[in-house]
Amino acid sequence: RDLFYTNDVQSAIILLPGYPNSSLQPNATFKASVFVKKKLVKLVVNFLFYFRTDEEEPQGALLLEQCRVEREDSLVFSIAFLDEAERKYLFECDSQEQCQEWVDSIIKASYEFMRKNLIFYRTEIHRLTGKDPLEQYGIEDETRFQVTSGLQPVQKDN
């Protein structure tokens, strides 16, 4: 199981609350060629940014689309991208609650997830009220908000 970010040395990223000026102590332990590094990780829109200790510029970013987020154990969650299913990025949190929060937040941050929600609400509101809720915003024809074939199609009134 691949750990984050380096090839020859295994490392895990430990999550901290998202404040850039929080003090980070790099915590390197050696355990049979395993480094454990603390990095600041920040969720912004559908990207997960990670930072080297005390740096303000991100070191890298992961696009949170087409990925699977899983709870690995009480403090650890993983992100796997669908193109590389064997490779998991592991994240260790400070508490169980925090771990769950991160899992939920990352799932909900995906644009595709949000789009599905939108289509669901659009369809349901139309079903319940007979009105397409996107019409009031003039965006009912936008490609990105169209109902996919799996759901009941929205009827256009015009």
Add this chain to the structure above:
Amino acid sequence: MKIHEKILTHYLSCTSPVDKEGYLYKKKERTSSYQRRWFVLKANLLFYQERPADRHLLGVIVLEGCAIQHCESEGGLFAFSVVFRGSGLKTYRLAAENQLGQECWVKALLTASHCYLALLVRDLGKQYEAEAKRQAGPGESSQHSSVTGQSSEGLTQSMVSLNSCSSSFFMSVPVRTEGGNHRGSHVLQAPPMPSKVTSKRSPKLWPKRNAHVTPINGPVSAYGEWPQVDIDPLEDFTKLHEYYGEEVKQLRAEWLKRRQEGENYLEKDLIDLSEH
């Protein structure tokens, strides 16, 4: 800063919906000549490459915190730009071959951002819950199913995590290592919400914002400043949308008017919607 390219290219080529794709002309920064590129808009990401079949990505623009502006026609092309305000940030100058193309792209880009979608989802979520409750009747627990049981909380959570960013970040995105070009850096920040609706006609010139801009093989830019970001996650979507809606209505009216006026309109009749 490195955006994992494989993840990007995978997303680009996977089966999730393409919101818009087509050829556009992109102005080269230094030579100010236009180059034809294949653009693909998916979610809040605008990918571009030389040709549709190319496996190699030339760049991706993250459409957060940017303004989409009309430009005067140049050389028979219908130009518009994606403007990221802030020092060290660039403007992408694009152009379509015809007015319809320009209109469609501008409209698609205007509604592409993650924040826009987040607000829209939140708004519809509220409408849905209100409607479901209303129909369930008093004294009954509403049995509405929902894709996410805590959608509004979850969104608020995500919004809160966005809100905690009080500074912006620079990103340098090397994907190809040709010439060791690792120094392209652009300002990134959590997507801003307008704290007030401006009365200007230019598209969404929100005060104090920067953006995610990630050209994969971008040019070198200097570091800029790190402005504060005012984010109000509780901004009412309807206000945001009224602003959009007004703008789109006005733009449409102008386009229709221009079409009626015939093909040979003078350039000076074009309304310059750019900020300066």
